[in-house]
Amino acid sequence: MTGARELADSPGAWPVVDSTDLHRDRWVVALRRDRIHPPRQDQGPEVGEPFGRLVVEHPGAAMALAIDERDGVEQVCLIRQYRHPGGGTFVELPAGICDVPGEDPVETAKRELREEVSLEAAEWQHLITTYPSAGISSEVHHFYLARGLREVETDYVAEHEEAHLEVFWAPFDELLAAVLDGRITEGPTAIATLAYAVIQSRS
Template sequence: MQTPPISDEFSPRELLARETLYQGRIWNVIHDSVKLSETGGTIERDYIDHPGAVSVLVMDEEERVLMINQYRHPVGMRLWEIPAGLLDVEGELPLDGAKRELWEEADRTAEQWSILTDVFLSPGSSAEAVRVYLAREPKLAPEDQRHLRTEEEAEMISAWVPLQDAVAAVLSGKIHNPTAMIAILAAQAARADNYANLREANEPFDVHPYLRQG
């Protein structure tokens, strides 16, 4: 039996009705009535209307990964993560958002950018799409040009972790942030061909439900 190509595909359905059930500070909860194309029936679905996000795996010349540690209230833990944030600046391109988050959360810029992967973190209940970048040749921002972090971000600490140690931490259940886990394992896989097959950093983020072109 021939194996079909493994690639997710766009599959739009007719939207019959939409209602905002809850309007929050960052995201809303939406109720949609949708017509199925195969059976002609309808389904009712509630989901989180999410602006999407970007995250950045920063790697230095020694193939160490920059990890940041941050308190996350819903789970009551400090988690080791990578720089990340919402695409909540109107008109901002994903790559520019990633550069902003790297500066805000890690006081750094980077010379070389590429895409590690794109991911839906919970596609059954949220529209959140995350683009994960690999940033190389990092540079520390001058002290007088660094972002003033507040609230939980004011408690952030950072550490450089060898890629192999980060992979081991993921597999041993010591790292739980999903985008950090995905980025670390993707970087390990990309390392096998010297990162040669990664996509260009400015490629359109078309899988994002609100950034699709055409």
């Protein structure tokens, strides 16, 4: 038994007493300090004092697990990209920030697949949506499976870290093994890989 409550997350923010921007600029990420108060329970009296929490505002990101079958083997399109905060070059999926207001995340994934690795997909399937660090960030990750791939030309001009990224293909089974034994540690890549492996095992 899991109890009377549904086994699911529950949306709804606690009351914010006040909020202070610690950093905000023209980019999409900001840092603020909120003072929040626990909600009243069953219309009862307020319990406890307001307390502070840091919040990283982030519009979210969309990732594409692009798979193509070659000679009977499922191959995944991957990139290697330097990440300064992580202090290294990571194996990742084509991905991008959801920085277009009102845009469906799958459209973000389509754009990033085209811009980063010059691919388009005929089939898109939602895999999973996650909060990578709900304790400090509002960021949401949307994962999609992309199939029916074809190469396309793009006039996108990469800058900064993206200008140095490497595009390569790897068998899915090898990618899964690399995630499980710790050779690949980038969170979204691991989540998408494991989610797809579970979905395949159930089919």
